[in-house]
Each structure stands twice: as C-alpha cells, then as structure tokens.
Amino acid sequence: MNPRLLVPHVFGRPVPLPLVGWLALVWVALWGEVSLGNVLGGLVAGLVVTWALPLPVLDPGIRIRPVALARLLAAFGWDLVASTARVVVWVVRPGPPPAEIVRVRLRTSSESMTVLIMIALSAVPGTLVVEAYAAERELVLHVLGLSGDVAGIVRTDVAGMEARIVAAFGTARDREELP
Structure with missing residues (x-):
C-alpha cells in the first residue's frame, strides 16, 4: 500500500489517517455510545487534532533482523x-x-x-x-x-x-x- 494514502496532506500539513481513526475510536469509547454523530464527531476531532498538533517523526532506533x-x-x-x-x-x-x-x-x-x-x-x-x-x-x-x-x-x-x-x-x- 502506498504510504502517501495513509498520510495525506491537508493545507500543506500531514494528517495520518490511522491516528485519526484511533482518535475517533477513543472519542466514541469516551462517549460510551456508537452513533453516527459520535463517529463523525470523533473523526472531525481527530482530523483537527492531528492537523493542528502534528507529531514529530520519531525513529525509535530499532530495526528487526x-x-x-x-x-x-x-x-x-x-x-x-x-x-x-x-x-x-x-x-x-x-x-x-x-x-x-x-x-x-x-x-x-x-x-x-x-x-x-x-x-x-x-x-x-x-x-x-x-x-x-x-x-x-x-x-x-x-x-x-x-x-x-x-x-x-x-x-x-x-x-x-x-x-x-x-x-x-x-x-x-x-x-x-x-x-
């Protein structure tokens, strides 16, 4: 899979979709109810958070052989x-x-x-x-x-x-x- 598909750029900033999905899942879990509004709210919150507060690229310094x-x-x-x-x-x-x-x-x-x-x-x-x-x-x-x-x-x-x-x-x- 193309890594560019998992991290599209919105207004020049990267938005990692797996992280957005995880944040949306946490959002729904915090609300305690699976509904269309909670899922959409979680996705929007995840998009805003990952766009406004981008994480630095970290290299843990580990390779697996x-x-x-x-x-x-x-x-x-x-x-x-x-x-x-x-x-x-x-x-x-x-x-x-x-x-x-x-x-x-x-x-x-x-x-x-x-x-x-x-x-x-x-x-x-x-x-x-x-x-x-x-x-x-x-x-x-x-x-x-x-x-x-x-x-x-x-x-x-x-x-x-x-x-x-x-x-x-x-x-x-x-x-x-x-x-």
Missing part, C-alpha cells in the same frame, strides 16, 4: 531455563543463596538498546537491574545463585546478550559500536 532475532530468542530461552533451574536449586537448599552486586559496562550508547538489554536482564530469574548510569554506560545488577568468579561470568553473559540484542534490533551505528 529475523535471523538474529531467532538467535536472540533461542539464547534467551536457554537463559530462562538455566536461570530458573539455578534459582530453584538455591531455593530448596538450606541456607541463604549466594548473592552479588555486579557493575557491568555496556558497549552500546543507544538508549533503545540499553532499555532492551535491561528488560532482558530483568526478565531472567536471579538477575535484577538495580541501577543504570547512562552517562557511564553502566548497569548495576543484583545476581542470585552464582558462585565463583561471579563478576566475570556476569560480564561475559551480559556482553553476549548485548551483542545478540544489538544484532537483532540495532541500527548500523549500534552494530559498529560493538567490537
């Missing part, structure tokens, strides 16, 4: 299974599990990639992002159930996850940042 995404999902699934098993073992054992706070430096400067990394790390049982320092590109993680060289293991795991996330979703600039 299916093969890299499949690798990421496979590795993430394995991390979920292994981490869940590790946490379960420590829950059924007597005594407190080993817990560490580890500071990890990220190689990417992209905010969107950092957010995806933080979400993935927090979704894995036994790992929690405690703090994020954007200026230093560092995350502070609470890690449960690992013993030995915890900092080294965690840094290696995070670097691998970071590489997989950037490969699956990053822009060319994001991929260039990783050695």
Whole structure:
C-alpha cells in the first residue's frame, strides 16, 4: 500500500489517517455510545487534532533482523531455563543463596538498546537491574545463585546478550559500536 494514502496532506500539513481513526475510536469509547454523530464527531476531532498538533517523526532506533532475532530468542530461552533451574536449586537448599552486586559496562550508547538489554536482564530469574548510569554506560545488577568468579561470568553473559540484542534490533551505528 502506498504510504502517501495513509498520510495525506491537508493545507500543506500531514494528517495520518490511522491516528485519526484511533482518535475517533477513543472519542466514541469516551462517549460510551456508537452513533453516527459520535463517529463523525470523533473523526472531525481527530482530523483537527492531528492537523493542528502534528507529531514529530520519531525513529525509535530499532530495526528487526529475523535471523538474529531467532538467535536472540533461542539464547534467551536457554537463559530462562538455566536461570530458573539455578534459582530453584538455591531455593530448596538450606541456607541463604549466594548473592552479588555486579557493575557491568555496556558497549552500546543507544538508549533503545540499553532499555532492551535491561528488560532482558530483568526478565531472567536471579538477575535484577538495580541501577543504570547512562552517562557511564553502566548497569548495576543484583545476581542470585552464582558462585565463583561471579563478576566475570556476569560480564561475559551480559556482553553476549548485548551483542545478540544489538544484532537483532540495532541500527548500523549500534552494530559498529560493538567490537
């Protein structure tokens, strides 16, 4: 479909029709009754709002690469299974599990990639992002159930996850940042 059909210009300003439709739907929902007047009122309100208050074009900085995404999902699934098993073992054992706070430096400067990394790390049982320092590109993680060289293991795991996330979703600039 031609994208120009979805965003026609009215008096020189773009009016995105999908957004107008969404605003009309919200309008009808707020009035609580589906009637011709409410639908037309919603469409007019949506047209006026999108024309008078145009949204800036935003690039979230995310691209999707299916093969890299499949690798990421496979590795993430394995991390979920292994981490869940590790946490379960420590829950059924007597005594407190080993817990560490580890500071990890990220190689990417992209905010969107950092957010995806933080979400993935927090979704894995036994790992929690405690703090994020954007200026230093560092995350502070609470890690449960690992013993030995915890900092080294965690840094290696995070670097691998970071590489997989950037490969699956990053822009060319994001991929260039990783050695």
